[in-house]
Amino acid sequence: MRKMDYFVPGRRTEGGHRPWALARYLQPMPAGVAAAYAEACTEPGEVVLDPFCQSEVVVREAVEAGRKAIAVNFNPAIVLAVRGRLAWPDPRELDAAVTRLGDSPKLGVPLREHLEGLYQTPCPRCHRPAVADHFVWDREKREPVERSYRCQACGSEGTAPVEPADLEALERIETRGFHYWYILDRVAPPGDEGRDQAQRLLNLYTPRNLYALASLLIKIETLFPQSALRDALKTVLLSCLDSCSSLHPPQGGEAPPRTSRPRPPQRFVERNVWRAFEAAYDGMRSCAPLAGIRLAEGAEEIVAPDLLALAEGGPPNVLIKAWTVRRLARELPSGSVTLILADPPRPDPYFWALSYLWSGWLFGPRAAAPFKPLLRRKRSDWDWYCRAMEATFRALRRLLKNGGRLVLAFAEEADAPRPRLEALLLAASGAGFDLEGLAYRPDGEDEYRLSFAKAAKSAVEEVPAAPDAEALARQMRAQAEAAAQEVLRERGEPLAWPWLHAAIYHRLSRSGLLRQAMAVDEEGFSPLDFAAQQVRTALEEAEGLVRLGELWWLKEPGRAARPLADRVEEAVCEVLREAPSREALERAIYARFPGLLTPEEGLIGACLGSYGREVEPGRWQLRAEDQLGRRERQREEVRAHLLELGKRLGFAVQADAEGFDVLWREDGQVAYAFVVLRTAILSDVLLARGKPSGAQRCIAIPEERASLVEFKLGHNPLLRRAVAEGRWQFVKWPYLAQLAQAREVTRHDLKKIMGLRPIVERAEAQIPLF
Ligand SMILES: [Zn+2]
Incomplete structure (x- = not known):
């Protein structure tokens, strides 16, 4: 098992959001990262765990590498969406199911016709009935002002102001009818503490769309008791719960900021639910299914497969569940996972609120319950996040076998503070993980790769129950300055703050000081603020550092190494002699300059442009002029x-x-x-x-x-x-x-x-x- 202290680059999936439910809220792991870690840190057949699953990427790459995968997320809406990507029923069966759904009778007509009829609007040209694709509402007026239609009879299409008939049609829909109470009770039954919140969230739907979306749910649950088809149709419905809410401005309009209380923009779109359902279905149907996935029902099938299962196509290799990590820790035997790989969650109150509603809507109050403690948080509370992640990491530590790795791969916005990075390092240290490698690369977003090993039990127990906060603060400041100087000496170049910051937290973590900070027991003490305070003070008071504009440098640069850029240039020139692919070249460079030496992608690109020639797409060679001699x-x-x-x-x-x-x-x-x-x-x-x-x-x-x-x-x-x-x-x-x-x-x-x-x-x- 190799130590992975160098930067593992990944590819962002190109082409914007895939046509899949919730894609616009989720941050999939960049492609290639999971494959590289699975290859280096596990043997075939071992288990890779994604405990904060946001997409199918980790599962897919683990399975492609011949490993088994477990993916969990406490959010049932995310799990529904991801499971759909992993195991989508046979398209013919699904086509038949969608047809059956549309044909099923509702008030004497097929459901499809009934739902389309809700959006009927007189054609402005021939005055015969047409169907609106969507209406645009005015939030203050509480009614639609514009419609977008297509007339089957005369072929006219476009947008037009609403007519009295459009408003009359709305009056036929009960605002607080059976469907409203049915959905509300699913999210928060009478007497539930979340009921007010659930009611506020239901107001994000026009009565017409709430009625249509609820009707679809009821039909799906009645017609399809079989779980694979039902789940697939609910995945499509989930996509409509998102696209048919009042949160979307018309084209070119502006959406309000994403706060913990989602609210519609001044003008919002009311989509025709049946059409949205068909469009979402078509989009998902066109996504290529993943091969080689065999879903398990329970954890025991993954960790102790029945030998009989070998007979037919192999034993299950993927478990995906809407479980909390705590629940997972109860279901799995300790030491059964070799690699834990995740993009740790970022607090997202806006998406939590919506997920609360959608989870209850689709699955009932038990599925909505885990969100309730989160909904009480009005904004990001990093101290809480740090403590919650520490508890989570403790549970994960039990699952990890000795010698296994915990890898966190994530990006932060450039030019922003890094509370998540700090919280994660503190939490992992406190939970008994040793930081092995920290690689940082600025590249549009600032990307981090943190790799941890399970700390020896003794190292965890050695931390005094209540360390002396003042002595600890002094030690942290001294180590912080030393770390800042060290990274400047080793890179041999002036650096921006994020490098110093990463180097400092790296050292504080490695030296066990973060673990001690987590153990300090004082009133009003937040380990996160405490560490941040020491780091700030250390940088402000550092005598060995100077500022060069935005950058930092050494007061006495005498012992600094040659500038990293020069060393990278030589290395790129050398690697080019082997005619590598661009990816192979990057990997080779990152392996030579691990951790905090990771060069920026721009530098590698500039060296490649200077010494390389693309001989065929993606494959590079040293320029003829630069050949020996x-x-x-x-x-x-x-x-x-x-x-x-x-x-x-x-x-x-x-x-x-x-x-x-x-x-x-x-x-x-x-x-x-x-x-x-x-x-x-x-x-x-x-x-x-x-x-x-x-x-x-x-x-x-x-x-x-x-x-x-x-x-x-x-x-x-x-x-x-x-x-x-x-x-x-x-x-x-x-x-x-x-x-x-x-x-x-x-x-x-x-x-x-x-x-x-x-x-x-x-x-x-x-x-x-x-
Ligand atoms: Zn017409």
Whole structure:
């Protein structure tokens, strides 16, 4: 079993939201992450657990790798949606079921006709009855103001203001009829503490849509006692509970902010429920089913499969349940899981409120009950989150076998504080997990990979029952500053706050200080605030650190390593010799620069652009110019050009002097000093040379290095400063060659080719080189 302390990149599923229920609320694990961890941390047949399941991704990749998977989420709506992705009934059976549902009689006509009839509207052109696809309501007026229709009779379609007939049709629907009370009782029966909340949430549906959605539920439950078909139809209905609420503004309209009390926008859409149902069904039907999934009914089928089951297609390999982790811990024997992999939940009161309603609506009050404690929370309460996650991690620890791993892979918004990361590290430490690796990569969102092993029992027990808070605070501050300095030294570059933050929490966790912080027992003490306070103070008071604008750097950088960007450049060049795929290249680079050394994707991309050539889609090779020996010969040519050029411009030239490749002198003084580089490794040149003597210093680089040089200068203020203070200039090789070969050449021509974007390249300047 390999230790995974390096960054495991994943692919976000392309193409926006898939046509599946709740997709827009969920954050699926990026593709490829689960596969990599399952491969490295488990053996075939072992169990991978996703305890906060948000999508089918972890299950799918575990099964594809020949592992068994357990996925749970306390939210029955999520589990319904995910289970649908994993085991969707035969499409022909489902088609027949949808037809049967639509054909089933309701008040003397087929249900389909009855539901469509609710949205009947007179055609504005021929005045015959047409059916509205949706109405747009005005929240203040409490009635529809516009309709979108298509007339079967005359073919006219479009939007039109509502007519009196549209309002009269609404009067025929009882606002507080049987359907309303039926659904309300399913969510919160009379006397239930959640009843007020449930009533507020039911107001998110127009009476017409509530009636239609309730009718569908009743029909589905009556007609389809068989659970696979019933669940599939309920998955479609779940999608409609979402799309047919009053929360959606018309196209181009604005939705109100997502708070714990969802409320409709000023203008909202009332969709035709039957049409929404058919559209949702078509969308889901078109999703490719997953192969190789054999669902288990209970936990024992996964952890102790009946040998007889081997006879037919193999034993079950997936268990997915709407269980809390606590319930899971009761159902599974301890030590039965080898890898726990999850994107830990983020507090989402808006989605909790909706899930409460939808879970009760679809499954009754017992399914809605777990949400009730969450609904009392008005906003994100991170202290509560930290304690709740600690309890959850304790339960998970029991399930993990010795030597097993807990991996948390998640993203945080850039430029935002990181309470979730902090809470998770504190909670896991407190629950008896040892942090093994923490990798951080900024890339649009800031991504984290945390890998934990089960702490030895003794390490957990060694924590004093009530550590001295003041002594602990001092230790944490000292460790925090040391960690910040260490990551700056190791990367050899000024860094933004999130790196320092990650390094500090990494060290506080590794040194057992977070575990002690969780054990401090004092009135009004929040481990989360306490740790954050020490980290803040440490950074504010750190004597060994300096600020460079937004970045941090070392006061005494003497012992810093070579800049990471330079080391990554060399590594990319090396890996390219093996003609890797882009993915393989990234994996190789991340493995060489693990944990807090993880380079940004942008740097890898810039190195790839500089040294690589895409020989076929996705496969890269080292550029022909960069093959062994070739660049060096070119470099010799450039040196020769420089000597030649200097002479023609009337300078006295000299090779290999004073640490430069070529010097041009005039009246005994150095006028130009050139360094000829094959690479974009600037630090050796820029940071090592002394102050300028009045000479123009130049770095000559291959054309292909220009954008990599720009990337490095853009990211490292030390290099920018050295360029400015040392009066350095860049010049690209091809221009030197052209100038050297030109029939006539003046000193003014030299100015035109200087710079990463020299005058000759600027279109607006329109200056021909010769
Ligand atoms: Zn018409």
